Amino acid sequence: MIRAFLAFAVAATLTPSAAARPDAVQPFCEAGAYRSAEGNFVALARSPTHPDRGLRYLFRDGRRGWASDADAPFDCTPDGVRIGKGDGTQAWARVAFRETSATFDSAGSKLNGVLIEPPGADPRRPLVVMVHGSERSSPIGGIYGYAMAAQGLSVFVYDKRGTGASEGEYTQNFELLANDAAAALEQARAMLPGHSGRAGFFGGSQGGWVAPLAATLTPADFVAVGFGLVASPIEEDREQMVSEVRAAGLGADAEKLVNNLSAATAKLLLSNFKEGYEELDTARAALAKKPWAERIQGEHSGAILRMPNEELRRIGRPRFDNLELIWDYDAVAALRKLRTPLLWVLAGEDREAPIETTRAALADLQAAGQPIDVYLFPGTDHGMIEFTTGPDGERRYTRIADGYLTLLGDWIKGGANGSYARAQKLNPR
Template sequence: MKMFASTLLLLAALPGAPAFAQAACQPGTYAAPDGDFVVLAKLPSIPAPGLRYLFRDGRRGATSDPDAPLACDAGQVNVKGAAWQPVAFRETPASFDSVGTKMTGMLIEPPGADPTRPLVVMVHGSERSSPIGGIYGYAMAAQRISVFVYDKRGTGGSDGEYTQNFELLAADAAHALEKAREMAAGRFGRAGFFGGSQGGWVAPLAATLTKADYVTVGFGLVASPIEEDREQMVSEVRAVGLGKDAEALVNRLSQATAGLLLSDFDTGYEALDAVRREMADQPWAAKIEGEYSGAIARMPNEELKRIGRARFDNLELIWDYDAVAALRKLDTPLLWVLAGEDREAPIETTRGALLGLAREGKPFDVYLFPRTDHGMFEFTTAADGSRRITRITDGYLKLLGDWIKGSASGKYGRAERLTLR
């Protein structure tokens, strides 16, 4: 998750203005008098001198795009003829120890002194890129929230080996919050976590390891990685209009590949071969992916026995992780935001689990943004069913900011607050 931008309107407002008119854009956060903002940040996928821009309402793109809704000049950004001024955040580098590993981070604090301002630690997803200097931390800080971002172990400036072991990552996040509290002492009120995607497994667990006043999660799962794989395949067959027989077959495939993973690729080959025989007569089966089951099904047993573990099980993932058990330990207020048509993290099991826990009395708020995919992205769909991302859905960033500040109310774009009925 990352990156934002800034700009001016002069030459860019003229028809056919050349791309070099945007060359003055500088990374940073720029605010309008009414509190609206845009973040500009460098992104490897955008050729220099272009920057990624992200508005509070979720519009995103590159400053070098000919139709970019902003223009840059003299250290400010012009949007629809209005000058938006740079925000002077206080940014303090940090280092801390977690489980014998040196970690690096950054505390970002909005201007001014406010001892009631919330503090949030951003818990990453599965990405290997650094969140320091990235777009989402500044999008949160632009809403007058102090933000602590840090490099996941084995990435950026942090030592150690990259891993997807939720328990180890939760320990890192807990130590990050403790460091952030220490650095911001006297300058914040409540403090907690935000986790996106894989961070939805890590952030709630971290909140059981240290004092946290709240947890927020975007497009995460209350399901195991095995269940994620199964639900992805079910989503795939439904997307192309296949029926219950196809769903039952991919469920059996998921069970078979789970057997291999849980045995360290020692046993389970007979069950996998049985499913392969069933799939052989189905022309659609060759296109099934899931998180990993499609690739496993297409790899010969000899290769799976030789390199399957190195190929699929080299990041210490807890395949049968019990996400519900972690949430049952949590009495902290929690906001969970679902992407209604999430293909990477299908929401059926997660939605049911969250609402079930809320009915049991857990202080959980659940929102759903319809017609969005993983990352809270709106999209267009091509004739072949593929999707093209257009923007982050309007209301998502504001919902996160308002809820963390304890002031969530009213409408947030198309968001639906799910009830317990």
């Protein structure tokens, strides 16, 4: 989650299809959302990583792809989209969102945002501020903003400082980013005079550190988090390496070795690369004869392991510690301060943000009386993305889990009930 990860994990694994339509873009397609009378929808948006590819799509049930794919399950028309092929097609109309640009101040920088409002005036309509992951791309005009607004929510999206049209320096300092998110909610509220509905935050990935903290800085009625961590960045690195050795079928001895490596790299990071070299040399020696050690990555420990000490002393800090990350951030302490209802959605087989420590911490907080709802989608990786696994162990990512978008929309509205496809609601211990 420290490595750059596209907003809410949708674009990261959408690569151009070899079976694209000849013109690469469907005629009449426009960014936004198209909805049926029953409330189903498809959101269309340009990808920040493939801006020349045309529009990508995301259905409410998690199906995704490119509008230009030969097998895209819809056609664009002058009046909307036609879902299905041949007999039995359905016409879905484009949702007439109102999009209002805004700038607002936070910690000496002007930030850029957009408020997306569904049709009609309803002062009780819930308002959600979308909090970033670690990406540097703009979420404005992004597919998740439209997908949330298509469910009847007012949505405020904004460029993280130092990205898009926002001023300031790009950072991953959770305290500063939480201040920005709180300012974003205040700006969105100011744009909705007379608003009396629920208002709060949704954060994906790294936003799971930022959104709860923002809710301690300004009044909020809810916080929703997808595939985030209740752990520090150092713990994230360690858990990723443990996940890697477990996926490779290695045993407890291998886990002990990567735990020792994590402790050594943590000492380096927390001392600004002044201390920890002796421990790192010990970890290197123990791993030197292990062929599998060459494949260990984590968030940062694998790269540190393979760099000479003299190089780490010279450039270790600017390479690994140049974004003001709070390496030993106490995520549990932040959540203990939170009295706002919290939704936390876990990806069952998350390699980017392994869930073992997070799941246990959330269960402890639930048992202590914190107002937390926890859901788990089995068979999903970071971003709530389903996958198949090949003979070589590599994952091929397919779609967003069915039920995930609906769960977010319903819970933010205050009415998450019933089942959400394969989602499992986790009860307190």
